[in-house]
Amino acid sequence: MTYKLQLALAALFSGAQLTHAAYNLVKKYEGESFFNDWTYYGSYDNLTNGDIIWVNRSTADVEPKLTYLNSAGNAVIKVDNTTVVPYNEKRNSVRLTSNDKIGLGTLLVFDAVHVPYGCSVWGALWTKAVGDLWPAGGEIDIFEGMIDS
Numbered sequence: 671m672t673y674k675l676q677l678a679l680a681a682l683f684s685g686a687q688l689t690h691a692a693y694n695l696v697k698k699y700e701g702e703s704f705f706n707d708w709t710y711y712g713s714y715d716n717l718t719n720g721d722i723i724w725v726n727r728s729t730a731d732v733e734p735k736l737t738y739l740n741s742a743g744n745a746v747i748k749v750d751n752t753t754v755v756p757y758n759e760k761r762n763s764v765r766l767t768s769n770d771k772i773g774l775g776t777l778l779v780f781d782a783v784h785v786p787y788g789c790s791v792w793g794a795l796w797t798k799a800v801g802d803l804w805p806a807g808g809e810i811d812i813f814e815g816m817i818d819s
Contacts, residue, residue, distance in 0.1 A: 693777050696776075697770060699745075700743075700745070701739070701743060702739065704739070704745040705727070705737055705745065705766075707768065707769050707770065708766040708767060708768060708769060709766065709767045709768075709769060710724070710725065710726045710727040710730060710737075710764065710765070710766060711724035711726075711764075711765035711766070711767065712724060712725060712726035712727075712729075714760065715760075718792075720792075721755075721759075721760050721761060722749075722760055722761055722762075722763045723760045723761070723762050723763070724763060724764065724765040725762045725763070725764060729762065730762075730764055734750050734751075734752045734753065736748050736749070736750060736762060736763065736764045737764055737766075742783075744783050747764050747766065748763075748764070748786070749761060749762070749763040749764075749786070750762040750763065772797060778797075778812065780795055780812055780813060782813070785813065785815060786815070792814075792815070793813070793814070793815050794811065794813060794814040794815070795811075795812045795813045795814075796809050796810060796811045796812055796813075796814060797809060797810045797812065
C-alpha cells in the first residue's frame, strides 16, 4: 500500500478533511550524546517479575557492554547474551526512560536497524502518560515484539 493510498483511506474512513501538517524537528536522539538523554532504570524487573535485572549506566557501560555506539554510529541496546546465568538467577539487560516529555500532537519517528528477538526476549518502545500515571494513564506501543514475533 502506498503512502498516498494510506492517506486517502484514512481521510475516507475518518470523515475528516485531509490537511497537511507542518512539523519542526525539536530533538534528535543520535550519535555520541544518544545515551545522555535517558535514565537507566537500575533495578530488578518489578513489572513482569521476569528474570531480568535492569542495570544502571555504569554497569551497562562495562564488558559485556549493553549500551554503546557501534562502528556505524548506531546506538546499541542489548541484553547480556554472553554471561552464563545459573538457574533461578537473573540476566542483565537495559531499560531506558526518556528524560524528555513528549506532548500531544508530536510526531515521533523511530528508525531501528535491528530489534531484539529470540527466546525470552521482549523488546519494546512505548510511551506512557505524562506524570507517570502508568498503567492508569495508558500507554502507546510504538514497537513491541515478544519471543520471535
